Amino acid sequence: MILETSPRAVGPRTAAVWERFDPRLDRSRRESSSAKQKILIVDDELWAALDMEWVVQTLGHQVIGPAATAEKAIELAERTRPNLVLMDIRLADNSDGVAAAIEIRQRFDIPSLFVSAHGDAISRNRAAAARPLGFIEKPFSPESLSRAIEAALNPDVS
Amino acid sequence: MGLSLAEAVGQSQAIASAVVAAAFDAIITIDHRGLIVEWNSAAERIFGYRCSEAIGREMADLIIPPQLREAHRTGMMHYLADSVGPILGRLIEMPALRADGTEFRIELYITPISIGECRLFTGFARDATEHKAAETALKKNEARLRLALDASGAGVWSWDRAGGLITADEAYRTMYGFAADETIDYATWEARLHPDDRELLKRQVEECLRAGSQWLEEFRILHPKLGRRWLAGLGRVLRDAEGRVSGMTGINIDITARKVAEEAVVTERKQAQEAQRLLIDELNHRVKNTLMTVQAMAEQTLRKSKDPAHFVESFRGRLRALSRAHDSLMRRTWSGVDFESLIREQLLVDADQDAPITCSGPDIQLKPREAVHLGLVLHELGTNARKYGALKVPKGRLSVSWSLAGDSARHYLEIKWVETGGPVVSPPTRQGFGTLLIERGIKDSLGGEARIVFAPTGVTCEMRLPLPQAVHSA
Numbered sequence: 029m030i031l032e033t034s035p036r037a038v039g040p041r042t043a044a045v046w047e048r049f050d051p052r053l054d055r056s057r058r059e060s061s062s063a064k065q066k067i068l069i070v071d072d073e074l075w076a077a078l079d080m081e082w083v084v085q086t087l088g089h090q091v092i093g094p095a096a097t098a099e100k101a102i103e104l105a106e107r108t109r110p111n112l113v114l115m116d117i118r119l120a121d122n123s124d125g126v127a128a129a130i131e132i133r134q135r136f137d138i139p140s141l142f143v144s145a146h147g148d149a150i151s152r153n154r155a156a157a158a159r160p161l162g163f164i165e166k167p168f169s170p171e172s173l174s175r176a177i178e179a180a181l182n183p184d185v186s
Numbered sequence: 187m188g189l190s191l192a193e194a195v196g197q198s199q200a201i202a203s204a205v206v207a208a209a210f211d212a213i214i215t216i217d218h219r220g221l222i223v224e225w226n227s228a229a230e231r232i233f234g235y236r237c238s239e240a241i242g243r244e245m246a247d248l249i250i251p252p253q254l255r256e257a258h259r260t261g262m263m264h265y266l267a268d269s270v271g272p273i274l275g276r277l278i279e280m281p282a283l284r285a286d287g288t289e290f291r292i293e294l295y296i297t298p299i300s301i302g303e304c305r306l307f308t309g310f311a312r313d314a315t316e317h318k319a320a321e322t323a324l325k326k327n328e329a330r331l332r333l334a335l336d337a338s339g340a341g342v343w344s345w346d347r348a349g350g351l352i353t354a355d356e357a358y359r360t361m362y363g364f365a366a367d368e369t370i371d372y373a374t375w376e377a378r379l380h381p382d383d384r385e386l387l388k389r390q391v392e393e394c395l396r397a398g399s400q401w402l403e404e405f406r407i408l409h410p411k412l413g414r415r416w417l418a419g420l421g422r423v424l425r426d427a428e429g430r431v432s433g434m435t436g437i438n439i440d441i442t443a444r445k446v447a448e449e450a451v452v453t454e455r456k457q458a459q460e461a462q463r464l465l466i467d468e469l470n471h472r473v474k475n476t477l478m479t480v481q482a483m484a485e486q487t488l489r490k491s492k493d494p495a496h497f498v499e500s501f502r503g504r505l506r507a508l509s510r511a512h513d514s515l516m517r518r519t520w521s522g523v524d525f526e527s528l529i530r531e532q533l534l535v536d537a538d539q540d541a542p543i544t545c546s547g548p549d550i551q552l553k554p555r556e557a558v559h560l561g562l563v564l565h566e567l568g569t570n571a572r573k574y575g576a577l578k579v580p581k582g583r584l585s586v587s588w589s590l591a592g593d594s595a596r597h598y599l600e601i602k603w604v605e606t607g608g609p610v611v612s613p614p615t616r617q618g619f620g621t622l623l624i625e626r627g628i629k630d631s632l633g634g635e636a637r638i639v640f641a642p643t644g645v646t647c648e649m650r651l652p653l654p655q656a657v658h659s660a
Contacts, residue, residue, distance in 0.1 A: 072555070072631055073475060073478065073479060073631065074559065074562070074623070074626055074627050074630055074631045075478070075479045075482035075483050075486065076475075076478050076479065076482050077630060077631075078482060078486050078626075079478075079481070079482035079485055079486060082485070082486065082489065093630075094630050096630060096631055096632075096633060097633070118471070120555065120631070120632075120633065145470075145471045145472075145474035145475045145478065146471060147474075148467065165474070166474050166475060166477070166478040167474060167477040167478040167480075167481045167482075168478070170485065
């Protein structure tokens with residue numbers, strides 16, 4: 029076999045090891061459900077994006093992206109009209125996630141959920157202009173991200 | 187009972203003699219020949235001759251320095267001849283001799299006396315040495331004070347409470363921008379004060395007048411030509427003969443240069459603190475992002491692992507690749523890293539310096555972000571080559587070559603990874619996680635393209651990624 033492939037059937041022991049991290053379990057505990065939604069991931073870090081994709085997919089939603097730059101994020105938002113954007117603040121090519129979130133909100137009325145290592149008050153104040161649905165600080169736990177996504181998609185479910 | 191005339195005269199003479207004897211000044215009387223007829227106790231003390239030694243001696247010989255004796259004698263003769271005596275009846279200062287031969291200065295007042303036909307001269311003399319020394323010291327002190335004031339640039343002022351006027355020297359006027367003939371009073375001075383400091387200084391002055399004390403303050407003025415200036419001021423009350431506060435005097439020194447320097451230091455300190463804060467924020471951001479990467483790496487590697495041993499091996503390899511990429515950047519203080527060094531550090535791991543790897547391409551400096559992502563991609567390719575490909579067998583070879591492409595607007599780094607001599611390769615039936623990391627690392631994170639070909643002779647991977655202009659040097 030060339031290049032490491034996806035694991036075959038996951039055995040019960042391995043499943044027991046990582047099922048604690050499965051956002052689906054978290055979701056089922058809360059018994060909330062939402063129809064399949066499109067979620068745009070904007071992050072220029074591959075591993076963080078992979079982690080977000082996994083959470084989004086296991087919640088049963090469709091991943092759009094990821095986009096590594098503000099320009100790409102706006103282009104994808106315009107073309108695919110997602111229901112929600114998971115937005116990092118500092119993006120590739122020195123582009124700005126806050127500016128992208130504001131433009132996406134203004135032009136397409138699509139809300140963002142910020143997911144960033146910039147957890148300071150200045151960044152949050154700046155981000156407030158995009159009227160975001162939340163702010164998740166990196167490194168995030170899959171559980172907290174899945175809860176925030178569900179809350180953002182189902183604002184009426186407490 | 188009254189005194190007789192004779193008794194009264196006698197008593198008067200006794201009083202006169204006592205006064206002469208007790209006088210603080212030397213009282214010397216000479217006759218028309220210049221011979222001493224009177225020499226009191228003070229004369230003994232000042233000139234060092236006892237009365238008995240002096241009486242009958244010519245005064246010129248005794249106490250007048252040799253070079254002045256003839257002038258003295260000539261002057262006496264002229265006076266006796268025509269009553270003209272330019273030095274008589276006024277206080278003069280002249281040198282004199284003591285008994286021990288030392289010369290010193292005296293203040294002398296000579297008055298002619300006539301008693302019947304007898305022409306006498308009485309001199310009142312005082313040792314002027316101390317007076318002279320005090321006067322010289324005072325002049326020196328004044329000179330020093332002026333020098334100090336000039337050197338410090340201090341301006342001296344004095345305010346008369348009753349008249350309301352301020353008298354000031356040239357330095358003070360220059361400091362405040364007052365013309366030489368301009369009248370200065372309290373209101374004029376107050377108008378020059380900076381509005382932000384005016385009330386404070388007025389309170390200080392009023393308190394000083396009330397308490398009869400002094401004030402010391404650093405304050406700002408608005409100079410009509412130079413604008414804002416910083417002054418240090420000291421003021422003390424002046425009192426009249428009855429002890430009432432009659433005004434105030436003091437000095438001002440222009441301390442603008444010092445204040446500007448201090449303000450510059452404060453500004454620099456603030457800028458340094460701000461730079462430090464930004465640095466800490468940046469560090470915090472990088473640490474959190476790195477923790478995010480490590481956490482996601484662990485979660486996603488675990489998700490794709492067959493068993494714990496597989497997880498540990500894969501996760502540790504990726505963590506070390508990340509660490510090596512950071513090491514490379516740290517050595518260059520996060521300014522960037524040379525591409526060939528990055529390749530060697532990611533592929534020649536665990537002291538495997540003899541691995542059959544050839545690198546060829548121009549010098550290229552990668553920025554931190556590109557370096558970290560490309561480092562992780564190289565790690566995935568290298569791991570696969572060691573586990574399944576060319577680096578698994580001694581005859582296997584790996585060639586990594588790169589070049590720059592594009593035009594003046596956009597530059598691309600084109601990398602070609604070619605494995606030969608390894609085990610026969612059969613294409614995978616589905617995309618593996620490693621392949622996904624390579625392709626997506628180049629595509630999603632670096633905005634480039636990657637194509638992996640599983641040829642039977644060996645794996646090849648062609649990558650093309652855009653580079654900012656400043657990143658490379660051909």
